Amino acid sequence: MQCIIVHFSQTGNTEKVARAIQKGVSQTAGNCEITTIKEIKPERLIDYDLIGLGCPVQGFVEPGVIQAYIYRMRDLNGKHIFPFATHGTRPEFFFPSIVPKLEKKGLVVIGMYNCYADLNLPSMPRPYPTAGHPN
Template identity: 45%
Template sequence: MKVLIIYFSQSGNTRKIAHSIAEGSREAASQVDVRSIKKVTYDMLEEYDLIGLGSPIWKADPPNIRRFYRNAPDQKGKHIFSFATHGTMPSFYFPVVLPNLKKAGFTVIGSARWYGNVVMPGMPEPYYTAGHPDDQDCAEAKAFGKEMVLRSQRITAGETDLIPPMPKNDVNQNQAVAIVNMLLEYGNPQGRIIRDKEKCIYPKCTRCMDNCTMDYIDLSCEPQKFGSEGNCCDDNHECAWCFMICPTGAIRLEPDIYEHIKPFIGVRKPLFETILDQAEKDGEFRRLISFDKVGFDTPYCLAHPNKPHFKVPAKPLED
């Protein structure tokens, strides 16, 4: 059996889980390849028996994952499993992603998610889920990878009762309202994203192009394209990753980042805490730092003021 594990990752959480899944898959499959979603074409899928698709959770699915299943040609029953990493509110992801993968012609054979640290300009540093994914998470991902290969083989052999039902959308009301309100925001809640061409060192640096979840950035064309508006970005997905990873300060927020994070200083997140308390009771969440250690007084960009605010982990060459 040949397996292709496709991932999108920004801070490195999902990439770490993807490679752990691949490690486990290799115990039961003849070939396992791992690729960033930017390097995957639909023609490539034809070469594999089983696909894994993973990303961080952005309310529901990131735009590039959405494009993957919306634009996919009929997959004629090809087996796929889904995985994700997330902070405190993961419940919208699988009820959105899995039915859409099925609609694209995939046979969805499983799904799993793991907690991961959250890196956003105004979020606490350290965050509630700091330390994840850890060794235990990676061991679970490894076991999941092997399980998916074995399940796919058994389904192919005729055990179709192993195909799981589509997930129920059981998001609690407060969480649903919070996510819907975020998606209904006009413009980017973190601020309008502006690029200063004088400070930009393209083509020496292509980090913003390589990591934009919306593929809004293309500095290789003329005129150059930056953001949802062509010369700036004001998308309501609440992404400011290009700002976070720019090494020269060429990308900034309006209003200024420090104006943006002022309202967050010292503010606890009761909804997040309630959700995590329940997840801990249900055995889904392992608390690696106590709530009193969460950095409510130090939003991420205040804790990491130097440029870049976040250093993108290097990818393995084969990805």
């Protein structure tokens, strides 16, 4: 099985979670690559059987750069994917937003994960309740 974790991380929070997921998948299923959306073109995802796609929640949904990445994916009919997200506020609109986009590309969503992370908004008081996360 060919596995890859692809992530977009601005502050390091999502990358930290991506690395933890990669470690767990590697221990269970063998080798699992990890990379960023800048390092792998969406067209290359056809080479993988299992794809993890992670990003921060921005404006309650996936960031525009992830929307564009998904848009550029070719048909990945039958490939398995699990989206994951980091967030400082409520994530309830994230999965209802991203899952249909992934399914439209023929991907089979086999699971989802989200976790609180330190919030990096200048307008919010510090320390924010999620400070120090993910830990």
